[in-house]
Each structure stands twice: as C-alpha cells, then as structure tokens.
C-alpha cells in the first residue's frame with residue numbers, strides 16, 4: 001500500500017473509531033426493533049432535520065458564518081422536486097424521472113447557496129445574520145405570493161419518493177435507511193473535510209481572515225465555496241424533506257422553521273458534526289411528545305426553556321456536555337467529541 | 339541548513355507564474371509618492387522608496403511615525419490615498435493582498451496574527467499552501483505533498499517542530515513570534531516585511547531571530563521595523579529613519595547611528 005493510502009486508512013481508523021462503530025450499529029438495527037412510527041416520524045425526520053442543521057453547522061463551526069438561509073436552500077430543492085417531478089396539486093408536475101429531478105434539484109440548491117454566499121461573504125457577524133435572515137424572509141414571502149412557479153399559499157402536495165430497484169422508498173424502513181445513508185455520507189464528508197486543505201483554509205479564514213489574505217488566500221472565495229458545499233448538503237436534505245412530508249408549502253420554509261434549524265444546531269453543538277443530529281433528535285422527540293403533557297401553544301416556550309437551559313450549562317450544546325463527561329471519565333485524554 | 343530549505347521543493351513540481359521570475363535588474367519594490375491619510379491625520383506623506391533584490395533594510399522611527407502604515411500600504415492591507423506601489427516592476431496598487439503575496443511578497447505583523455484554533459503544523463501548512471496553489475482541494479494533503487513537506491522544513495527552521503501538534507493558542511509568546519515569522523518565510527519570497535519581530539522576545543530568542551534573519555538566502559530582500567538598534571544594525575545594509583509619515587533620513591547603519599539629528603529625534607527618546 002502506498003504511503004498516502006495507508007495514511008488515509010490510519011485517519012479513517014482513528015476517525016471511524018469505536019464510538020462510531022457502536023453508533024453505526026445502533027442506527028442500523030434501530031428500524032428492526034422500532035415501530036414504523038418511530039422509524040419514520042422520529043428516526044427519518046431527525047436525520048433529515050439533522051442534515052439541514054449540519055449544513056449550518058459546517059458554516060458556523062468551521063467558518064464562524066451564521067447563515068439563516070440554509071432552510072431556504074433546502075426548501076428550493078424540495079420545491080423543485082415537486083415542480084419537476086410529480087404532484088397531485090394540478091400545477092406543474094413535469095413528471096421528469098427521479099434521476100433527473102433529484103440531481104437538478106440539488107444542483108439548483110447548490111447554486112442558490114453559492115449566490116447567497118457571494119452576497120453574504122463580504123459581511124461579518126451580525127450583518128451576515130441579518131442578510132441571510134433577509135434572504136430567508138424574502139424566499140418565504142416569494143413562495144407565498146408567487147403562483148406561477150411556487151403555487152403560492154397552497155404549495156404542492158402528493159409528492160412521493162420513487163421506487164428504486166423495486167424498493168418503494170415511501171415505506172418507513174427503506175426511507176429510514178435512505179435518510180441514514182444521506183445523513184451518514186454528509187456527516188463523514190464533513191468530518192473528513194475538516195482536515196482537508198479547504199477545511200483548514202476555511203478555519204483559517206474564521207480565525208484570522210486578514211492573515212489568510214497575507215498568506216495568498218482569498219477569504220471571500222473560501223467563504224463562497226463553503227456555502228456551495230453547504231448547499232449540496234442542504235439540497236440533499238431538502239429532497240428528503242419533501243419526500244418525507246409528501247408536500248411543500250411556504251410554511252415549510254417559514255421563519256419559525258428557520259429558527260428551529262438554528263436552535264437544533266446550537267442545542268446539539270456546533271463544534272462537531274454529530275451535534276446537529278443530536279439536536280434534531282431532541283427537537284423531534286420534544287415536538288412529538290410534548291403535546292402529551294403541554295398544550296400545543298406552549299411548545300415554543302418549552303423549546304425556548306430547553307434551549308436556554310442547555311446553552312446556560314454548556315455553550316457547546318449537548319456535544320459539549322458529552323465531551324465533559326468523556327473527559328471526566330478519562331481525564332488524561334483530550335475529548336474530541338464523538 | 340536554513341539557506342537551502344526554501345528552495346529544495348521548488349521548480350519541478352510547481353508551475354511558477356511568469357511574474358515570479360527573479361529579474362535581479364530592477365527593484366523588487368518601488369513606492370512612488372505613496373500617501374495615506376486617516377481622516378485629517380497624514381500617516382504617510384509622499385513616500386518614495388526602492389528596495390533592490392536581496393537588499394536588507396531596517397526602518398527606525400518613534401511610535402506613530404507611520405512604519406506599520408507603510409507596511410500596510412505595501413502589502414495592501416488597506417488601500418492607499420494616492421501614489422503607486424510596484425512589485426517586480428509591475429503596478430500592484432489596485433491588487434488585493436493575496437495577489438501581491440502570490441507575486442513573492444510576505445509580511446509579519448507587529449501583533450501576531452495566527453490561527454488560534456489550528457495546530458502549529460496546520461498554520462505552517464496553510465502558509466505554504468497559500469503560495470503553492472490548490473487552495474480549494476477538498477482532500478487531505480498526501481504525505482508527499484509539496485506544501486506539506488515545505489511546512490515540515492519550515493517548522494524545523496523556526497524551531498517549532500516539536501510543538502507541531504500543539505494548538506497555537508497554547509504556545510508561549512516567544513513561540514508565537516517564531517511562528518509569526520515562520521509563516522512569512524514560506525516558499526521563495528522576493529521580499530519580506532518584518533514588523534517588529536523581536537517585540538517581547540527574551541535575549542536568547544533575539545539571538546535566534548538574528549540568526550534566522552542572517553541565514554535567509556541572499557536573494558531574499560527584507561525590510562525590518564525594529565526598535566532594538568542592536569538587532570536592526572546587525573542585519574541591515576541600509577537604515578531608513580521615519581518621522582511623521584516621512585522618510586527623514588537614509589543611510590548606512592554606522593552613519594545613521596552617529597547622526598546627530600537622529601540621535602536627538604530617535605535615540606534620545608528611545609532606548610532599544
């Protein structure tokens with residue numbers, strides 16, 4: 001084996017360590033023991049929301065860029081699936097095959113994300129938040145008022161995932177595995193990418209953009225490219241999101257959902273790509289079961305309280321808490337997350 | 339050892355842009371009437387300056403004389419108010435910093451500008467990568483990667499190899515200064531601007547710094563801002579005195595040291 005590939009194997013080995021193996025096995029056998037409801041509504045949905053939040057985590061964790069437009073990017077992909085594929089709303093539904101629709105939707109989302117990046121990349125901190133929030137708001141109102149493309153307030157319904165190689169992806173277990181495959185690919189790509197040349201350069205831009213300039217880098221282009229990569233992740237999640245719900249409307253890309261994605265990423269923890277998935281699971285569990293003991297109108301209060309409590313005790317979210325537990329068990333080892 | 343480390347990975351593997359060819363004829367840097375005003379404060383007033391290839395030049399001047407502003411103007415950290423900056427005979431006044439750096443300019447900062455969240459090795463790798471291209475690769479660098487190799491050599495050169503895996507934030511001040519300098523040495527520079535590299539260093543670390551500066555390959559020109567006359571006079575062929583945004587006096591180190599006006603203006607108020 002060559003030097004390089006053996007080094008790669010080493011890296012894979014250390015990264016795909018014991019914790020990953022345990023987590024992987026758990027996630028793989030989960031649908032075999034869980035009910036359809038838990039497989040689809042809890043498992044599948046958490047993985048989808050987690051993947052959207054992952055696209056935010058990449059930007060915040062490694063680039064210090066808080067982009068509130070990631071849901072819009074995912075939403076655009078979702079809308080395109082409805083428009084280019086099939087829906088039962090009687091508007092559009094070009095009926096293109098899934099293997100054309102899906103790449104087109106993801107490509108468009110990626111492009112959209114790159115444009116957002118180009119607009120936002122010259123700004124910093126609060127201004128980035130404001131610009132991306134504005135984009136998110138504009139996208140929401142545009143989908144609601146535009147009937148030619150987005151079918152306005154009604155949106156689209158009756159969107160179904162395809163049947164691939166005789167497997168109907170609408171069935172809970174296959175759909176769960178599809179979500180798991182997408183989520184895991186994105187997760188490992190981010191984990192690997194963190195130490196890639198671009199990943200390091202992007203973190204360099206986060207730490208000191210001025211010095212990066214003085215080393216021959218263009219911080220602007222690095223920020224834009226990071227948005228492009230995050231767009232791929234968000235786009236894939238957007239396709240899954242519309243297949244999951246079977247429908248998409250302005251409410252899917254509303255501001256409250258945008259905030260949910262931010263909360264998911266921060267509660268889970270933005271220091272490690274597992275964070276968004278942990279956050280998503282907590283969020284989905286709360287959203288699903290809080291109804292049993294509080295009135296629905298109080299749901300946001302509950303989420304807010306949980307958010308405050310976690311951030312109060314651990315600025316790095318649940319991953320930060322996990323890290324501290326690991327460190328206290330093995331004090332000589334430096335905790336690097338999962 | 340130091341004299342060759344920067345050159346050994348060059349040429350064959352790296353496509354060198356046409357403008358990086360070392361002419362050896364014209365000046366490596368030329369400033370023509372460069373001015374910079376911050377509001378009503380004139381920080382640089384019509385500066386004319388030429389640095390020849392391989393020349394070593396020290397800039398002295400009291401606090402607020404405009405030394406750092408001069409560096410910022412040369413590197414393009416901010417736009418100048420008027421005048422022209424030429425690198426290797428080409429006008430770079432309107433080019434961003436990263437373009438100037440790719441043409442062979444390097445600089446260090448008075449206050450270290452490092453990547454606190456990355457390891458020492460990763461900091462150095464970025465410095466080499468930035469100049470060698472492939473800045474957007476989404477893959478890990480191979481063990482045989484040119485930039486990776488160059489960064490390992492540089493770590494040895496600035497005596498930080500053993501700290502390679504440490505996070506920059508955990509380094510001592512002296513080590514951070516060493517890294518600050520190391521980042522500016524990446525891959526065949528034509529001209530390096532050192533902004534008070536000795537600031538806050540211990541006497542022993544100063545000795546190391548002088549050794550590093552003296553052992554830089556002969557074709558590399560540098561400009562050094564330094565309050566410590568000992569450091570400045572030991573490495574410079576020419577000394578430039580700045581005062582109120584102007585070049586006040588220029589000359590050989592020994593002449594400047596003796597100059598009465600300089601004594602009064604600078605050495606009297608400063609003890610290096």
Ligand SMILES: Nc1ncnc2c1ncn2[C@@H]1O[C@H](COP(=O)(O)OP(=O)(O)OP(=O)(O)O)[C@@H](O)[C@H]1O
Pocket residue numbers: 376379381399400401402403404405406407408448
């Ligand atoms: N970004 C800026 N905005 C406004 N004024 C500035 C800025 N940078 C420098 N100045 C002013 O320009 C003048 C020259 O500053 P400069 O930093 O170049 O001095 P210096 O010679 O490097 O001094 P020191 O020895 O203290 O580093 C000072 O009066 C300073 O206050």
Ligand SMILES: [Mg+2]
Pocket residue numbers: 405406407448
């Ligand atoms: Mg200064």
